[in-house]
Amino acid sequence: MKNLLTLAFLIMSALVSQAQNAGNIAEVIIALEKAALDEWGKGNPTPYLELSAADVVYFDPGTEKRLDGIEQLTALYESIRGMVHVDRFDMKNPKVQAVSDMAVLTFNLDSYAGENILKWNCTEVYRKEKNGGWKLIQTHWSFVKPEMK
Amino acid sequence: MKNLLTLAFLIMSALVSQAQNAGNIAEVIIALEKAALDEWGKGNPTPYLELSAADVVYFDPGTEKRLDGIEQLTALYESIRGMVHVDRFDMKNPKVQAVSDMAVLTFNLDSYAGENILKWNCTEVYRKEKNGGWKLIQTHWSFVKPEMK
Numbered sequence: 001m002k003n004l005l006t007l008a009f010l011i012m013s014a015l016v017s018q019a020q021n022a023g024n025i026a027e028v029i030i031a032l033e034k035a036a037l038d039e040w041g042k043g044n045p046t047p048y049l050e051l052s053a054a055d056v057v058y059f060d061p062g063t064e065k066r067l068d069g070i071e072q073l074t075a076l077y078e079s080i081r082g083m084v085h086v087d088r089f090d091m092k093n094p095k096v097q098a099v100s101d102m103a104v105l106t107f108n109l110d111s112y113a114g115e116n117i118l119k120w121n122c123t124e125v126y127r128k129e130k131n132g133g134w135k136l137i138q139t140h141w142s143f144v145k146p147e148m149k
Numbered sequence: 150m151k152n153l154l155t156l157a158f159l160i161m162s163a164l165v166s167q168a169q170n171a172g173n174i175a176e177v178i179i180a181l182e183k184a185a186l187d188e189w190g191k192g193n194p195t196p197y198l199e200l201s202a203a204d205v206v207y208f209d210p211g212t213e214k215r216l217d218g219i220e221q222l223t224a225l226y227e228s229i230r231g232m233v234h235v236d237r238f239d240m241k242n243p244k245v246q247a248v249s250d251m252a253v254l255t256f257n258l259d260s261y262a263g264e265n266i267l268k269w270n271c272t273e274v275y276r277k278e279k280n281g282g283w284k285l286i287q288t289h290w291s292f293v294k295p296e297m298k
Contacts, residue, residue, distance in 0.1 A: 004157055007157060008156060011160050055246065057244060059272070059291065061294065061295055062294060063293070064293065065241070065257045065293070066244070066257055068244070093214070095217070097274075099250045102248045102251040104206075104251075104253075104287050108214045108215055121208040121215065123287060125246075127246070127248065137246050138246065140255075140270065140291065142208065142291030143295065143297075145211060145212070145213065146295040146297055147298045148295055148296060149298055
């Protein structure tokens with residue numbers, strides 16, 4: 001009986017805590033993304049790799065098909081380490097749709113490098129891991145209105 | 150005391166039920182997507198609209214920026230009602246990553262119409278709603294390796 005009550009209390013405490021935290025999820029997720037993006041723009045993929053879960057899946061305009069898992073993503077990112085140079089990013093209208101342990105971040109991104117501006121669509125899905133931290137489990141980058149041949 | 154025990158029992162039952170259902174989430178989500186896609190290929194966007202939540206967000210290669218909400222998505226889909234004709238779809242390697250009340254479905258899709266094959270990347274995010282049904286809250290379609298001008 002005492003164990004059951006303790007369990008009920010723990011479960012309810014967890015639920016209350018989750019509700020209190022819900023408002024902060026968007027803030028946390030956007031901060032994680034911006035920090036990784038800033039380093040990406042300097043040619044450093046390490047923060048994105050550290051932010052990605054073992055089972056991460058990934059699309060970008062250069063991939064033949066979905067990449068599955070951190071090993072495939074690491075191979076791609078390491079192949080371009082030091083090659084990305086962006087003057088600044090403008091993350092436009094980021095939106096987070098969340099439940100307690102999963103959150104979707106979507107935004108448009110203007111990426112400025114010299115005279116060039118690249119315009120992106122982005123969908124990031126984060127999952128709350130057992131240690132309480134958030135990890136990327138899905139990344140999808142695509143061009144806004146690509147002008148096709 | 151009795152109320153607390155009842156509450157603990159209900160919460161535990163819900164958790165056990167969620168665990169039992171987890172294995173079925175992928176099956177349910179993929180079936181929902183395929184059913185909507187089949188109608189889409191006949192020019193009928195209604196099933197996708199009915200499957201989408203009020204707060205759905207959306208990207209495709211023709212959107213200037215993210216669409217926000219079912220009204221914007223409805224306007225887009227109704228503008229092309231009856232105009233899509235696909236002979237068949239090949240959904241390749243669908244993968245579902247889920248927690249109890251949110252799930253990400255990713256796949257590549259080959260879309261066959263006459264002599265043409267279009268190759269797509271797709272990310273769909275589903276959320277479990279209060280009535281227990283799943284709704285799309287995010288859709289992202291992009292071309293595989295678009296050949297740019």
